Amino acid sequence: MLLQFYKYQGTGNDFVLIDNRTDFFPKNNTKLVSSLCDRHFGIGADGLILLENDSEADFKMIYYNSDGNPSSMCGNGGRCLVAFAKLLGIIEDKASFSATDGLHTATVDSANRVCLQMQDVPHVRQKPNYTFLDTGSPHHVQLVEQLQEFNVRKEGAKLRFGLYGQKGSNINFVEPDPGEGFSIRTYERGVENETLSCGTGVTAAALAMHHSKVTDATNIILHTLGGDLEVTFEKDGEGYKNVHLTGPAQLVFKGEIICSD
Template sequence: MQLLFYKYQGTGNDFVLIDDREETFSKNDTKLIARLCDRRFGIGADGLILLQNDNMTDFKMVYYNADGNESSMCGNGGRCLVAFANFLGVIEHEATFIATDGVHFAKIEGEEVLLQMIDVPTIEEHRTYVFLDTGSPHHVQMEEALQTLDIQAVGAAIRYGAPYHEDGSNVNFVKQLSDDAFAVRTYERGVEAETLSCGTGVTAVALAMHHLGKTTKNEVNLETQGGRLRVSFEKNGLGYKNIFLKGPAKQVFKGTLSWEL
């Protein structure tokens, strides 16, 4: 096989991006996608994203986790895809695109991509955590000993445990740094490990912290292992609207893959 691919990253959350406007990629080949994302036998990435044509918007986003399965929305992946679409000349500085959770608006400002996320109508508040869906399901809980926490063990136990079980949830651990800043570490389902950053995850954290009264700000800084992201939002009854995920999205390299998988 011969495959032209591009590698992008957004605060360390990295993706294999493929221009599939002619729809030639074997998108149902789970083993192929997992192999491409493998960091030893393939290109290496947290996920793979196809850019396809769409009749109603500028393009379509099709996202796969590193395990090869098509998955729910990926915020950093969406921002990287917008930068990729700009690189390809599909868009200039603004875009609308369709993803698994609906239509998104985005714009490019300098080196940053600002991505509008879906509205979040409700947040579930529990004794030790909150749960919300920002395009992907997210468990959010506070952890003072954030840097020494065993993210792999604790994250996996929560991801597979009650009440999530087989469907699972992404798991975010949070430490407050100031009134408008929080440190975040995320265990991602599908990757089944900690990623350096998670866009839908930091979005969930920002909304959860505002919901819990940990911040009074409408724009929050999120410090991930891979860098800083910002999330702005408006309160809307019990939920939130006009939510934007903001941060860098950079092309790392491109290449041609030529081997039999």
């Protein structure tokens, strides 16, 4: 099979995007998805996303981790998919799409800066040393010192499996910046390594920092290894509403690849 693909990145979080509106892609082929995401023998990406038709929205988002397995919501992937839909002419500057966690809306400007509405977060679990919440995907948020030297892969894997079992959770390590906002590094389940950025993780970190009273800001800049993202929100009882994730989503290249699987 000769497969046409598009490669997008959002603050270094990169994805293989495929227009699957004709439903040709073998969605249960875990080996194929994994091989396409392989950085040595395939295209290389943190995940693969299918854009499909949807009866109630502009399009549907089907997301796979780089291990080939279907996964939960991906914030940066969602933002990249909105930019992709604009490229395909499906939308202009506004979008609605369905994902595993429900319906999302978004706006995109001429520079492909995408503002994505995330799901409301009704509950936040506060523990002595960390915060746990679900922003479309499960996230552990923990403050650390000297984040730049921190061993994210080792400590992230330890918590991902040791604290949360096989199903796991994404693990975020956060440090307040001297200037503004927070720096964040994320270990992603399914990738089983640190990624340059994680949209749902950045969203979780912003809400966690507010919930734990580290900051009283409701418009927060987070610095990832791949660039800056902005999270805005409103407090709603014990949770949060009107949560938005904003940042760049860029086409890197497009091409064709021969798939043997």
